[in-house]
Amino acid sequence: MSPEAPHSLFEDTSPAHPGEWALSLALAASPGHLDEMRDPAGALVPDWDDFFGHVGTDGLADLNRRADNLQRQIRDNGVTYNVYADASGLQRPWALDLFPMLVSTEEWARIEAGVQQRARLLNAVMADLYGPQTLLRQGLLPSALVHGHPGYLRAMQGLQPAGGTWLHIVALDLAHGPDGQWWVVGQRTQAPSGLGYLLENRIAISRQFPKAFAGLKVQRLAASYRALMDGIKAQAPEGEHARIALLTPGPYNETYFEHAYLARYLGLTLVEGNDLTVRDQRLYLKTLKGLEPVHALIKRVDDEWLDPLELRPDSSLGVPGLLQVLRAGNLLLANAPGSAPLESSAMLGFLPAIGRHLLGEELSLPSLxxxxxxxxxxxxxxxxxxxxxxxxxxxxxxxxxxxxxxxxxxxxxxxxxxxxxxxxxxxxxxxxLPLSQTPTWTGEHLIPRSAMLRVFALADGSGAWRVLPGGLVRLAPRGQLMASMQRGGSSADCWVRTDGEVDKTSLLQSAPSTLALAHQKRPVTSRAAENLFWLGRYTERAENGIRLARIVLDHLGGEEPSSRPLLAWLSELAREHALVLADVPSAEHSTRVFARSLMAGLAPAPDSPLHARSFSVGYNLRALKNAAAQVRDRLSPEHWNLIERTEAEFAHDCAAMAADAEYGTAEALAALHNASELLAAITGSQTDRMVRDNGWRLLSVGRHIERLITLARALELGLEHRCMEDPAGFEAMVALFDSTITFHAMYQQRRDMVALIDLLVMDRDNPRSLAWVVQTLRSRLAKLSQSATPRDAVLAMGLPDPDIWVLTELCHWQRREEDGQLVYGELAQLLDGCELAAADLSNEITRLHFSHADQRRRSLGA
CATH class of the missing domain: 3.30.1490.270 (Dna Ligase; domain 1)
Known part of the structure; x- marks a missing residue:
């Protein structure tokens, strides 16, 4: 069959041999490019013949289902790559092709030896540039490429890195030429990306082809990661007991997903610059317990941003004084700062002569x-x-x-x-160099695309280098010459075959969504604690806003007219929860205008005049997602996906409503109902799937502070507006406390204030009662005080004590002589005290735990 003719995967005339069938589906590589799948005669190369033999004809007929499963797994695991210039949004799903690149045992042996040699050479060059500088004196390297390079750090001159190793992670970009030779095209040493993505690629693709993965004896990756961690510990100041952290620029970096992914996989604390501080030439992590020492740091921040005192003064990503910690020998930084000149493309032209000088060897893996x-x-x-x-x-x-x-x-x-x-x-x-082309799956054909392979050399601490068996394959878009993720490229896994035993080392304790290495409890940084606290508050705030919006719309759109006290109560609550703007007429005056205003402000489009003024449900869902993004390494992929999905679907539903001039209350209620169900799932993830550490306790405290303020205020306003004297108002109050089923199960059709106060204020078994909320807050603070700071126990004393609440006293009210209205003295005082105590508690927690040591702190609070 000619390559141009589409081949149906389900034709009865398909060749019986899987390799023949694969060839019938494949287009040939472009002229001048090496075809990774075919030999010069057009037959399958042995590795690909073995691969398709293990996949089998049934597997080939099932490729579209596997491709769909792969995309679903990428989406479910929340694998993203941030593209700054992407008009569709900041984040996009990671692009991964179904088929891996295959590398034979013999071919990999040549690559491995060449990469190890290059890593040794680059480490030696780095040592010379910041040491004796013999390369400059002997003219082997032009001074303009070193001293003239903006990434050469004079502050590092004469410094000796902890353990004596300058580079711990070296990445080389390799291209496979038309003659079968592998060439070095580029090298990355500052903060090489890809170690997390290639791991996710491996897990995802091996699941799609488990028989082929086992049958081809693909070498595993985990032992190389373990060697890296063992090497860092061996050279760190504290040795085996060293605390290691991973420094990230934050969630707006294009590769932030893999920063969080690697931190989970390696059991590291993911930190930003504001999480760290320098004291007495030592680096410390700011945690809820106080300052804890950090002995080794794997950085994903480019060198120039590391220390605003000695490098870029406008940097908010680094740590003031970090270089002084390095000079004192109190920190291992992987990689040592100052390697930017090694990344210059010009350096490749000088490395052959430098290799002969420093190593006494010819480079076995040539530079382009x-x-x-x-x-x-x-x-x-x-x-x-x-x-x-x-x-x-x-x-x-x-x-x-x-x-x-x-x-x-x-x-x-x-x-x-x-x-x-x-x-x-x-x-x-x-x-x-015409890049080699490897097969990719399009749904009907195997289409060859130009590929470049990024390979990683990892220092093992003994002076040797371990090359990760495989790498990150970057694929150029069809018809383009450059393989770049920022330019719309995609990725593929790389399978390296072995003739010996497959290394069974594994760092996975369970499913990939719960990757971990270390068993010890990780510290909770002040920044993580603050974002978890606000994650809890915004989750509760969004839930309360949705529930209130549904109650308001139900009553404004009902067949029976609502009483004026009920409308007045709902109007004031809606304004206080920012469901409507302050200048919108009350529902008492115009139910239609009020309802339309509420619906329009739920999640206005960015180009809407309401967007800048709206702090309604959509705003709270965005704030919830932003807080979650700051602590993504602490959330399971399922939890994060729920948060992203809730915000995206609600924004989509509201945009659809805005585009339809005829939309009504039913559409708005449907959008709110969908968001409410998703938020319930988010709450379930927070309640049942997060470790009960101090971070989770602060998340819970945040939720219950928000709940206490909201419910106490709602009941206080209900008393002021006398809305519970009306049956509909009574039911609305119970519904706002999310206690309708419980109330009617306990009290049938009673609608008296004693029953209401008993359930919504006093009942210790009702998670929506004020007594239960205060009791829970006290319990969380007591637990927090045991492991964080004893001062948290003092904070609990500022909360009302439910043990001294007496139902008969709270139900004691009297009528005012001047207007005959009921006055709830004790109850009103209690409600007001709950609100003030919750607000004070929030302020004290912020002061006690979240007051970072510099002015660059960004609070998510509102």
Missing amino acids: PTWWCGEDAALREVLPLLKGSVIRPTYPRSGLETVMGQSLGARELDEWSGRMARHPDDYTVQDW
Whole structure:
């Protein structure tokens, strides 16, 4: 069958042999590119023949289902890659293809040896650049590429890193040329990305092809991660007892998902710069218990942002004084700062000679031919070759992008030649290599796409390097020449075969959604505690807002007219919960205007005039998601997905309503009902699936502070407006406390105030009663005081004590002589005291636990 003719997966005439069937579905690689799947004669290479043999004809007929399962798994695990220029939004699902890249045992042995050699060389170069600088003195490396590089850190000169190792993680980007040779195209040493994504890729793809994964004897990854952690501990100041953290720029970084993923997998504390502080030349983590020492830090922050005192003063990502901690030898930082010059594309052209000088060896894994235009001879040589080359910036932050020479016309080539002649140091030219093409699945065909492989070398602490068996495969979009995730590329897994025994080391204690390595309790940082506290408050606030909105719409749209006291009560509550703006007429005056205003403000579109003024349900759901994003490493993928889904679906439902001029109350109630069900699932995740540590206790305290304020205020306003004297108002109050079923089960059709106060205020078994909420708050604070600070026990004393509440006294009221209205003296005083105590408790918790040591702290509170 010709490649152009679509082949149905379900034709009865399909070839019996899986390999033949796969070939009939596959398009050939583009001319000039190596086909990873076929040999020069067009037959399947042995590795791919084995792969399809294990998949079988039934497996090939099932590829679309497997592809759907893969996308569902990526979505369910919340795997994202943030693209700043993506018009569809900040986050998008991680793009992963169904088929892996296969690497034979022999081929990997050559790659492994070459990568280990390169890692040793780069570590030696780093040591020389910040030590004796023999490479500069002997002219093996131009000074402009070192001292002229903006990433060269003079503050690191003469420093000796803890353990003597400069680089612990080295990533090399490899390309497979048309002749079968692997070439080094680039190297990453500051904060190499991919270690988390490739792990997720491995788990996801091996699940789709379990028989092939086992049958091909694919080498596992876990032992390499363990070697990295063992190596860091061995060289850290505290050795085996070292506390290790992972430093992230935060949830707005494009690879934040893998920061959280790696932290869970390796059992590390995920920290941001504001979580850390320096005292007496030592690094500390700010926790609920106080300052706790940090002995090793794996950084995912570029070097220039690490220390605002000695590097970029405008950085809010680093830690003031961090470099001084390094100088004192009190911290292992992986990787040591200052490696940016090693990442320059120009460096590749000088490494062969440097390798002979430092290692006494020829590089077994060659660099793609590279010329730094700062040398006159190199500039003259490459200018006539630009059409078949790649023009790269020599330095970061130059405002230049990589340009493919073959994409330029004659006039553009002349313009580039002029720029390079005027500023030669800024440009590096690299030979263009047609990337090998590996098969990808489109639903009907195996389509070849250009691929680049990122391989990782990890220091094991003994001076040796361990190469992770596999890597992150980046795929270029069909018809494009550059494999870049930021430019719409996707990824694939890489399977390395072994002739020996497969390493069975595993760091997975259970399902991938609950990855962990360490059994010890991790500390709760002040920042995590604050965000968990507000995660609880916004969850409760969103639930209360939704419940109130549903009650309001039910009563305003009902067949029976509501009483004025009920409308007045609902109107004031709706304003206080920001369901309507303050200038909207009360429901007593116009139920239609009030209802339309409430529905319009539930989640207005970003371009709506209401958006900036609306703090209704949609705002609380966004705030809930933002708080959750800050502590994503503490949430299961299912929990995070529920939060994202709730916010997205509610925004979608409200946008659909806004686009329909004829929408009514039914559509709004349906959107609120859906959000309410999803929030119930979120609450279940918080209640039943989170570890009961101090972070969870503060989340619970946040929820119950919000609940106490909301319910006490609602009951207080109900008394003021006398709405419970009306049957509908009585039922609305019980519904707002989410106690309708309980009330009628206990009291049948009674509607007297004694029964109401008994259930909503006094009942210790009702989780919506004020007594239960206060009792729970006291319990959480008592537990918190045992492991965080004794001062939390003092905070509980500021709450009302339900043990001294007496139902008969709370039910004692009298009528005022002037207007005949009932006055609930003791009850009103109690409700007011509950509100004030909850507000004071929130302020004291913030002061006690969340007051970070600098002014760059961002509070999520409102």
